Amino acid sequence: MTILTNISQLATCRPQGAQGDLHIITNAAVAWDGDTISWVGSEKDLPENFKTHPKIDANKRLVIPGLIDCHTHLAFAGSRHDEFEQRILGKGYIDIAKSGGGILSTVKATRSASAKQLLNHCLDITKQMAALGITTVECKSGYGLDIENELKTLRVYRELAQVQPLTIVPTFLGAHMVPPEFARDRENYINLLTNELLPIIAKEKLSNFCDAFVEDSALTLDEARQVLKAANNLGLNIRLHADQLSDGHGAELAAEFGAASADHLECVSEPGIKALAKAGVIGTVLPYSSLFTFQKPLDARRLIDAGVKVAVASNFNPGSAPSFHLPIALTLSCTLNRLTPSEALKGSTIYAAQVLRLDKQIGSVEVGKNADLAIINAQSVNEWLSQIQSNACLTTIKGGTTISS
Numbered sequence: 001m002t003i004l005t006n007i008s009q010l011a012t013c014r015p016q017g018a019q020g021d022l023h024i025i026t027n028a029a030v031a032w033d034g035d036t037i038s039w040v041g042s043e044k045d046l047p048e049n050f051k052t053h054p055k056i057d058a059n060k061r062l063v064i065p066g067l068i069d070c071h072t073h074l075a076f077a078g079s080r081h082d083e084f085e086q087r088i089l090g091k092g093y094i095d096i097a098k099s100g101g102g103i104l105s106t107v108k109a110t111r112s113a114s115a116k117q118l119l120n121h122c123l124d125i126t127k128q129m130a131a132l133g134i135t136t137v138e139c140k141s142g143y144g145l146d147i148e149n150e151l152k153t154l155r156v157y158r159e160l161a162q163v164q165p166l167t168i169v170p171t172f173l174g175a176h177m178v179p180p181e182f183a184r185d186r187e188n189y190i191n192l193l194t195n196e197l198l199p200i201i202a203k204e205k206l207s208n209f210c211d212a213f214v215e216d217s218a219l220t221l222d223e224a225r226q227v228l229k230a231a232n233n234l235g236l237n238i239r240l241h242a243d244q245l246s247d248g249h250g251a252e253l254a255a256e257f258g259a260a261s262a263d264h265l266e267c268v269s270e271p272g273i274k275a276l277a278k279a280g281v282i283g284t285v286l287p288y289s290s291l292f293t294f295q296k297p298l299d300a301r302r303l304i305d306a307g308v309k310v311a312v313a314s315n316f317n318p319g320s321a322p323s324f325h326l327p328i329a330l331t332l333s334c335t336l337n338r339l340t341p342s343e344a345l346k347g348s349t350i351y352a353a354q355v356l357r358l359d360k361q362i363g364s365v366e367v368g369k370n371a372d373l374a375i376i377n378a379q380s381v382n383e384w385l386s387q388i389q390s391n392a393c394l395t396t397i398k399g400g401t402t403i404s405s
């Protein structure tokens with residue numbers, strides 16, 4: 001058994017209560033056996049017989065559950081820095097996409113990259129994520145857009161899960177866009193996804209999730225519905241890139257499927273929000289995207305007031321969100337999306353775990369859950385997230401083992 005003591009505030013992030021209820025314990029301690037939490041409470045209540053066990057001293061700092069980044073496009077090759085300048089000079093994200101740049105330029109580079117190159121890129125990033133207090137990362141495909149390269153990406157994620165300590169949750173996003181070779185034959189790309197790729201993914205258990213991007217430059221609502229229906233029939237959980245650059249009724253489609261989440265939602269309508277609330281779909285806010293696409297950020301209070309839980313993620317990708325710094329995304333979700341720091345933290349711990357259907361194992365500091373923890377150089381969540389810092393995480397513990405300090 002190992003015991004983490006001298007914690008000024010422990011944000012347990014238990015699921016009960018409102019978005020901002022973190023169920024904080026002051027002057028706390030946490031104990032674990034192997035990789036599993038066995039005791040949580042006030043340090044003064046630590047059982048007498050625990051006193052002889054090895055201790056880690058939190059030095060009166062804040063302790064949180066390991067952070068969960070529930071929306072990333074981790075495996076990609078190439079760079080889109082020229083588009084950054086074009087967007088500043090006024091060219092729209094969709095205009096760039098329609099002229100063959102954007103996602104398609106990353107598809108070209110990712111198809112040319114070997115599995116080894118993609119794996120090395122992912123390893124480099126996950127190591128830096130661990131240092132930020134992140135212990136679980138969702139990773140989408142969607143820069144392959146053909147059988148060979150979508151499978152290559154998902155197999156890279158499978159290997160990644162085995163060779164580094166973070167929990168990796170792969171998501172199939174073959175419905176990210178229609179690739180150029182199918183531009184005049186869109187129906188056959190949808191058939192390829194539904195009749196060929198999805199059955200292989202289900203058979204090889206390469207992903208438990210299927211995502212789609214509904215947008216003017218990506219899939220129509222009906223195309224996305226066909227893909228999601230096929231995924232649903234194979235037992236995959238559904239997620240959706242919804243209402244990002246225009247209101248395409250993506251929220252309503254996510255509700256129709258009882259999706260694990262509807263992500264983006266910058267342009268969501270009031271009926272869309274009502275549909276999410278009724279279906280119990282979590283809304284994921286991705287503040288880097290509005291920052292980098294010069295869009296009006298989503299007012300997440302609209303979701304919370306309607307009874308929709310809000311998750312927060314980085315959306316790390318080379319175009320609309322070129323950063324994997326989740327703690328800064330949390331601060332931006334406060335300044336841009338009007339979440340409180342406590343609400344942002346719940347959105348990147350237990351609610352993110354619910355999105356990934358892993359909330360029985362991770363996302364909160366509770367007996368029986370994985371000992372995934374981060375020690376933060378602050379006394380409170382407000383103090384931590386009210387500033388932008390290069391890294392406030394002092395120590396990251398994954399399954400009871402210190403993986404970064």
Ligand code: NIG
Binds near residue numbers: 103106317319
């Ligand atoms: O979530 N919106 C679609 N997909 C990504 C962007 C990917 C890219 O620009 O390469 C997103 O923002």
